[in-house]
Amino acid sequence: MGLSKLISSDSDSSIQSTFASRYVRTSLPRFEMPKNSIPKEAAYQIIKDELMLDGNPRLNLASFVTTWMEPECDQLMIESINKNYVDMAEYPITTELQNRCVNMIARLFNAPLGDGEAGVGVGTVGSSEAIMLAGLAFKRQWQNKRKAQGLPYDKPNMVTGANVQVCWEKFARYFEVELKEVKLKEGYYVMDPEKAVEMVDENTICVAAILGSTLTGEFEDVKLLNDLLLEKNKQTGWETSIHVDAASGGFIAPFLYPELEWDFRLPLVKSINVSGHKYGLVYAGIGWVVWRNKSDLPDELIFNINYLGADQHTFTLNFSKGSSQVIAQYYQLIRLGFEGYRNVMDNCRENMMVLRQGLEETGCFNIVSKEIGVSLVAFSLKDNSRHNEFKVAEMLRRFGWIIPAYTMPADAEHVTVLRVVIREDFSRTLAERLVLDFKKVLHELDLLPAGEGSSKNG
Amino acid sequence: MVLATNSDSEEHLHSTFASRYVRAVVPRFKMPDNSMPKDAAYQVINDELMLDGNPRLNLASFVTTWMEPECDKLIMDSVNKNYVDMDEYPVTTELQNRCVNMIANLFHAPVGEDEAAIGCGTVGSSEAIMLAGLAFKRKWQQRRRAQGLSTGNPNIVTGANVQVCWEKFARYFEVELKEVKLSEDYYVMDPAKAVEMVDENTICVAAILGSTLTGEFEDVKTLNDLLAEKNAETGWETPIHVDAASGGFIAPFLYPDLEWDFRLPWVKSINVSGHKYGLVYAGVGWVVWRTKDDLPEDLVFHINYLGADQPTFTLNFSKGSSQIIAQYYQFIRLGFEGYKNIMENCMDNARRLREGIEKTGKFYILSKDIGVPLVAFSLKDSSKHTVFEIAESLRKFGWIIPAYTMPADAQHIAVLRVVIREDFSRGLAERLITHITQVLKEIDGLPSRIASLAATAAVSGDEVKPAKMSLEDITKYWKRLVEHKRNIVC
Numbered sequence: 050m051g052l053s054k055l056i057s058s059d060s061d062s063s064i065q066s067t068f069a070s071r072y073v074r075t076s077l078p079r080f081e082m083p084k085n086s087i088p089k090e091a092a093y094q095i096i097k098d099e100l101m102l103d104g105n106p107r108l109n110l111a112s113f114v115t116t117w118m119e120p121e122c123d124q125l126m127i128e129s130i131n132k133n134y135v136d137m138a139e140y141p142i143t144t145e146l147q148n149r150c151v152n153m154i155a156r157l158f159n160a161p162l163g164d165g166e167a168g169v170g171v172g173t174v175g176s177s178e179a180i181m182l183a184g185l186a187f188k189r190q191w192q193n194k195r196k197a198q199g200l201p202y203d204k205p206n207m208v209t210g211a212n213v214q215v216c217w218e219k220f221a222r223y224f225e226v227e228l229k230e231v232k233l234k235e236g237y238y239v240m241d242p243e244k245a246v247e248m249v250d251e252n253t254i255c256v257a258a259i260l261g262s263t264l265t266g267e268f269e270d271v272k273l274l275n276d277l278l279l280e281k282n283k284q285t286g287w288e289t290s291i292h293v294d295a296a297s298g299g300f301i302a303p304f305l306y307p308e309l310e311w312d313f314r315l316p317l318v319k320s321i322n323v324s325g326h327k328y329g330l331v332y333a334g335i336g337w338v339v340w341r342n343k344s345d346l347p348d349e350l351i352f353n354i355n356y357l358g359a360d361q362h363t364f365t366l367n368f369s370k371g372s373s374q375v376i377a378q379y380y381q382l383i384r385l386g387f388e389g390y391r392n393v394m395d396n397c398r399e400n401m402m403v404l405r406q407g408l409e410e411t412g413c414f415n416i417v418s419k420e421i422g423v424s425l426v427a428f429s430l431k432d433n434s435r436h437n438e439f440k441v442a443e444m445l446r447r448f449g450w451i452i453p454a455y456t457m458p459a460d461a462e463h464v465t466v467l468r469v470v471i472r473e474d475f476s477r478t479l480a481e482r483l484v485l486d487f488k489k490v491l492h493e494l495d496l497l498p499a500g501e502g503s504s505k506n507g
Numbered sequence: 508m509v510l511a512t513n514s515d516s517e518e519h520l521h522s523t524f525a526s527r528y529v530r531a532v533v534p535r536f537k538m539p540d541n542s543m544p545k546d547a548a549y550q551v552i553n554d555e556l557m558l559d560g561n562p563r564l565n566l567a568s569f570v571t572t573w574m575e576p577e578c579d580k581l582i583m584d585s586v587n588k589n590y591v592d593m594d595e596y597p598v599t600t601e602l603q604n605r606c607v608n609m610i611a612n613l614f615h616a617p618v619g620e621d622e623a624a625i626g627c628g629t630v631g632s633s634e635a636i637m638l639a640g641l642a643f644k645r646k647w648q649q650r651r652r653a654q655g656l657s658t659g660n661p662n663i664v665t666g667a668n669v670q671v672c673w674e675k676f677a678r679y680f681e682v683e684l685k686e687v688k689l690s691e692d693y694y695v696m697d698p699a700k701a702v703e704m705v706d707e708n709t710i711c712v713a714a715i716l717g718s719t720l721t722g723e724f725e726d727v728k729t730l731n732d733l734l735a736e737k738n739a740e741t742g743w744e745t746p747i748h749v750d751a752a753s754g755g756f757i758a759p760f761l762y763p764d765l766e767w768d769f770r771l772p773w774v775k776s777i778n779v780s781g782h783k784y785g786l787v788y789a790g791v792g793w794v795v796w797r798t799k800d801d802l803p804e805d806l807v808f809h810i811n812y813l814g815a816d817q818p819t820f821t822l823n824f825s826k827g828s829s830q831i832i833a834q835y836y837q838f839i840r841l842g843f844e845g846y847k848n849i850m851e852n853c854m855d856n857a858r859r860l861r862e863g864i865e866k867t868g869k870f871y872i873l874s875k876d877i878g879v880p881l882v883a884f885s886l887k888d889s890s891k892h893t894v895f896e897i898a899e900s901l902r903k904f905g906w907i908i909p910a911y912t913m914p915a916d917a918q919h920i921a922v923l924r925v926v927i928r929e930d931f932s933r934g935l936a937e938r939l940i941t942h943i944t945q946v947l948k949e950i951d952g953l954p955s956r957i958a959s960l961a962a963t964a965a966v967s968g969d970e971v972k973p974a975k976m977s978l979e980d981i982t983k984y985w986k987r988l989v990e991h992k993r994n995i996v997c
Contacts, residue, residue, distance in 0.1 A: 077839070078605070078838070078839055079605045080605070080608045080609065080612060080620070080621060080622075081612045082612065082838050082842060082846075083838070083839060084843050084844060085842045085844050085845075086840060086841050086844055086845035087840060089577045089578075089840055090577065092577065092836055093577035093578070093580065093581060093836070095839070096832065096835065096836055096839070097584070099598050099602075100581075100599065100832070102598050103588065103595070103596040104592075104595040104596055106587045106588050106589075106595075109592060109595045111592065111594075111595060112592055112595070114825055116587040117587065118587075119545050121545040121548065122545075122549070123583065124549065125552060125553065126586065127582075127583055128553070129556065130579070130582065130788050131562045131563070131571070131572040131573065131574075132789070133568055133570040133782075133789040134789065136560075136567065136568055138567075139559070139560040139565045139568070139907050140559040140560060141558075142558050142559045143556065146552075149535050149536070152535060153534070153536065153537055156536065156538070157538060164536075174630050174823045175823055175826060177823050177824040178822060178823055214824075216824055218808065219808060222806070223641055223680070223822070224679070225681075324825070326589075332586050333589040333590065333591075333825050333826055333827045333828075334790075334826050334827040350678070350679070352671055352675060354671045363671065363675075366633060366675070366822055367633050367822075368631055368632075368671070368672055369631045369632075369780070369782060369789045370631060370790050371788060371789045371790040371830075379552065380552055382534070382538050383533075383539055383543065383548055383551070384542065384543060384545055386538060386539040386540055386542045386543065387538050387541070388540060388541050388542055389542035390538075392542075451595050453594075
């Protein structure tokens with residue numbers, strides 16, 4: 050409530066409308082905090098105006114992250130914006146809502162829980178934090194096992210596909226675990242379970258499979274991985290286990306492909322992460338990690354504190370953070386229920402097919418993504434000798450669409466794709482409009498001389 | 508946009524509290540099979556949340572609980588922007604960069620005019636501290652490897668008063684924590700003892716500006732000077748990190764002459780919480796490094812699958828943009844003068860509260876006059892009643908005030924702590940004093956619960972110590988009782 054002692058030389062400044070005031074005439078502070086206060090209306094307007102030049106989140110087809118929620122939920126969010134989630138003793142209901150979400154998600158993933166038994170897991174800021182926590186738990190378990198056997202424990206590694214999202218690489222680098230990546234190849238853009246199991250050695254803390262590869266939306270064959278790893282474990286006795294990075298797929302597979310065995314139904318899967326803010330249908334800022342059993346989460350990683358007024362446990366990388374997204378997740382889980390989520394995912398899939406078919410019909414694209422998986426369409430130009438995918442993306446920007454073009458990781462770096470993610474709020478109408486705009490762009494490109502913008506970064 | 512296929516044709520006419528949804532058991536363990544109308548979902552959740560504490564009466568927390576409506580509006584407008592999409596939201600990214608510049612400048616980082624500072628926004632000081640610690644660990648490893656020495660046993664020197672995130676950093680990133688113990692009446696890290704503990708494996712010494720427990724500022728200047736001497740002898744180049752989570756947005760405005768920041772040559776990185784005295788809601792912190800050299804390049808990642816090259820050095824990836832925008836709003840809305848006014852108000856109100864508490868004659872004040880605006884106080888006589896009882900009684904009025912024990916070696920001291928935030932006005936301060944006085948009177952009239960606790964222990968077969976139980980035992984019994992009451996069935 051800073052009532053600034055504003056000694057204004059201009060006596061009319063308090064009645065001037067914002068755009069009549071001197072505040073819109075001065076250069077915006079970039080390097081140093083300004084000396085004086087300014088009226089709140091001016092601060093609001095100036096920032097709002099600059100932000101107009103950001104992309105429109107709903108036209109951002111690069112991202113899986115939710116960009117629309119019902120107004121009732123927006124209301125709940127703004128009402129809880131001043132609640133610091135970590136004050137568990139002060140906000141016990143909010144804490145309970147988190148616990149309920151963990152219970153529901155654990156059961157959605159078929160965790161072996163009894164009736165009324167609490168799930169083992171926690172809400173995080175996103176899948177990055179979730180993965181780091183899961184990785185930490187694996188690392189610690191493995192270290193304890195090795196110590197007990199009197200074996201060295203200074204060279205932990207983890208086996209993943211080269212298609213992993215960057216947070217796995219971060220985990221590896223920050224927590225000093227070697228990343229052993231199964232390389233991709235043209236036409237095969239996920240981790241090959243056989244090659245993965247081959248790479249497993251005594252220092253492997255876990256094998257990470259992805260349900261919903263970032264690049265093409267494919268689900269990796271976790272069942273096959275589980276079966277092959279079981280065999281190897283029998284021979285070696287290493288008890289290597291699996292983590293499933295279900296950041297996008299975790300809220301799709303249970304609704305669209307309930308028969309697909311990828312979760313705790315497979316005995317070697319010990320932990321799973323999922324992004325609440327992707328197909329969990331909540332705004333950015335929430336992820337979940339669940340463990341199979343309490344024994345899969347080492348006690349020594351859990352801290353007990355009391356300076357917020359009561360004893361509480363904490364096992365997350367972040368401490369203070371907002372409560373809004375946790376509450377929003379619970380809202381979605383009870384508002385939509387199983388049927389609602391299934392309807393939304395069905396719609397996404399339908400609209401994905403419309404887009405996919407529309408693009409195929411142009412005759413100019415190879416579709417790289419599969420029909421089963423996350424609802425997205427990844428495609429490359431059949432002929433990119435004259436213009437490449439980056440140019441196409443750049444031209445689509447003019448219509449307002451934000452569609453990323455990117456190169457595949459090793460060993461398929463020569464392949465470039467465009468990727469459109471279908472979120473809840475991408476309706477059929479938008480899909481059809483996008484196809485039309487693609488056709489316009491292709492037509493224009495045909496008329497342009499070759500090479501203009503075949504540079505990598507458009 | 509989920510049009511549920513509703514079979515009951517009249518249901519959509521029912522008002523929320525007339526519908527069957529408020530009759531059904533709230534889902535706790537399993538996702539419900541069916542959808543429910545959005546109004547019902549909203550109402551059901553809203554009603555349960557009424558039983559949460561009132562954030563503004565939560566005097567346990569430093570974290571901001573009020574912002575201007577204009578800022579609330581900016582926050583809601585950007586709630587659907589994923590901060591990490593830097594290419595898609597370049598203006599939001601720029602706002603973050605401006606905040607980093609301003610904060611680095613505030614802390615006297617040696618940046619030229621118009622030069623970009625090195626730092627980033629985080630979800631809070633926990634993430635900021637982990638990033639800073641990681642940078643120190645990596646630099647130390649590089650230095651050691653270059654000298655052909657072992658890198659197996661890194662450690663960090665701090666006071667026992669550190670916030671839990673330092674312990675987390677130590678445990679998760681496998682760095683040994685060497686803590687300088689506290690003692691009665693000295694509740695911060697002693698610089699001389701800290702420097703003594705520094706050895707060749709020390710990756711940094713962490714000082715706190717605004718100790719969580721008593722709000723004190725540690726003497727970073729003395730630490731710097733003593734460390735400079737030791738470094739000159741040993742050649743170890745041990746650096747300093749300042750955890751200015753609360754103090755970073757207080758010292759520059761109230762104590763501009765206090766040297767604690769980059770003005771001291773051995774300070775290499777600083778973290779501050781935007782969501783404490785940065786005056787933004789929970790969810791934003793900042794870390795700044797002195798120069799580019801202090802942040803090893805191999806910790807920075809470059810990715811391109813969101814469409815363009817973007818560097819990232821944070822633990823979190825996707826997250827909301829709202830708090831970053833809110834931080835920039837506060838910087839330009841308030842400016843230096845605005846922050847100064849607010850901090851002065853906080854100190855004034857803290858002083859008033861402190862005086863009122865002292866006047867009751869029943870308390871020792873542990874917090875100092877210089878530091879974070881808070882009042883930490885303990886009972887002069889805890890033989891009949893404890894601060895935990897007082898905290899519990901104050902809850903009746905709606906106040907949430909934590910009571911806790913000090914860390915090693917002062918565990919026998921229990922304190923109550925009231926944090927003065929921007930939105931804690933004089934009126935509220937005076938009302939709190941009235942309530943504390945009232946509670947003291949009521950408690951005096953009650954029989955001592957401590958004697959009866961000992962009796963309960965005897966009955967239940969617990970070991971009972973001789974008549975004069977130590978305060979530590981008393982607080983343990985009490986806390987167990989309180990904990991039991993707070994165990995809510997999920």
